[in-house]
Amino acid sequence: MLAPLQGLSVTQMPVGEIPATLYRPAAGGPAPVVVIAHGFAGSRRMMEPFATTLAQAGFIAVTFDFPGHGGNPTPLAGGLSDDAAAAGVLMAALGRVVEAARPLGDGRFALLGHSMAGDIVTRWAIAHPGAEATVGLSLFAKGATPDLPRNLLVIVGAWEPEILQAEARRLVGMAAPGGVVEENVTYGDPATGRARRLVLADGVEHIGVIYARESLEAARAWLNAAFGRSAAGLVDARGPWIGVLLGGLVLLAWPLSRLLPRVEPLAQGGGLPWRRFWVVALLPAVLTPLVLRVVPTHALPLLLGDYLAAHCALYGVLTAALLWRLGAPRPRWPGRPGGAALAAAALAGFAILGIGLAIDRFALAFVPAPHRAWLVPVLLCGTLPWFAADEWAARGPGAARLAYPATKALFLLSLVGAVALDPPRLFFLVIIVPVMLVFLLVFGLLSRWAFRATGSPWPAAAANALALAWAIAATFPVVP
The missing domain is CATH 3.40.50.1820 (Alpha/Beta hydrolase fold, catalytic domain)
Structure with missing residues (x-):
């Protein structure tokens, strides 16, 4: 390259x-x-x-x-x-x-x-x-x-x-x-x-x-x-080689994930079967763009990044509320909090320092400039509720088969629906949908391997939420 x-x-x-x-x-x-x-x-x-x-x-x-x-x-x-x-x-x-x-x-x-x-x-x-x-x-x-x-x-x-x-x-x-x-x-x-x-x-x-x-x-x-x-x-000719490099880094995460500490002796999660899970998966996808169509989302000086963070936050709140309403097992504190924190830090480090720096070197700016750095923790307040609720909903004993990819597909469709409801303001979100698809595929694999190793959905939820907040802060246009 x-x-x-x-x-x-x-x-x-x-x-x-x-x-x-x-x-x-x-x-x-x-x-x-x-x-x-x-x-x-x-x-x-x-x-x-x-x-x-x-x-x-x-x-x-x-x-x-x-x-x-x-x-x-x-x-x-x-x-x-x-x-x-x-x-x-x-x-x-x-x-x-x-x-x-x-x-x-x-x-x-x-x-x-x-x-x-x-x-x-x-x-x-x-x-x-x-x-x-x-x-x-x-x-x-x-x-x-x-x-x-x-x-x-x-x-x-x-x-x-x-x-x-x-x-x-x-x-x-x-x-x-x-x-x-x-x-x-x-x-x-x-x-x-x-x-x-x-x-x-x-x-x-x-x-x-x-x-x-x-x-x-x-x-x-x-x-x-x-x-x-x-x-x-x-x-x-870097295009194909970028794919090879990123693919190699993702595959490297598979054996490395086995080094993550075991957090729970028995796998944790909502574990809902499809007959109840479809409500949790579908309703947030429909309701989120409808609610945000009439609720102001201009809270941050980040063009469309503020909307995406608000979409994630509301999506997560609705998912959590439906899990509670349907009687899913309540989330609890990790059995080994230190192990969960270590696993989350390792996953986030691999995502940002490994995959992220490769993207920054060969594809696009992925390291936030100094004037953008403060946006990362703020955006994390939006991305974390979605990833946390989604990971809990899609994991656990008895969880619906293919629940995890189903919720990600519905999230992307929800973004497309938001654009359809307000094209003048949100049209450029269509551009990022393919990028979001790649993001969710890659980090979905990392999540799967991390869950198998740790037995807990929390490390992947925290790491994926941070990675998405980081990417939004680094790339979306800053406005007054």
């Missing part, structure tokens, strides 16, 4: 309070600059595959953290309630980075953005026609015309929603005869600035499109054509 960095000079180049990273060939001369922007809840680390691939081809690439994201301490004004204010802040930050980066090259520059940033780089390129080319991944582009932005490449994952694919065809159709668009066909001449092209990256969704080799090669070829270049070089 380190091969794409060979032969490159990678340096930090903060633009005021905006963290930014510069990638360029170690022995290269003047070249066009490509400013690369991340999407909602992303960071510059997430966009590194494009930076290294383009720098290997001789470009000068710059990634950065938008306000409210990653390590940028400036809150994202406007949030989702004021699109004009938020877009203005994001475009201003992009403009500052372009202004700082452009003199580092030969004077020519291009823009590349994913998701939220696809719209931002497109808007900026329309307002500042000096950009020679724009690459938009999984974007909605307001204000685009047949002439602007110049030389637009649109890349969408083949597994992404039809609404994004339709938007991609609309944008490229402005240059296609009759508006009929075929994949991988260039319409117009890059020399005139009116070229457009659609690429559907096979087998990937909204996040995977960033790591797809097809996306990286298409962006490189497009920018080469726009700038009259032909250099190639290594393509950042």
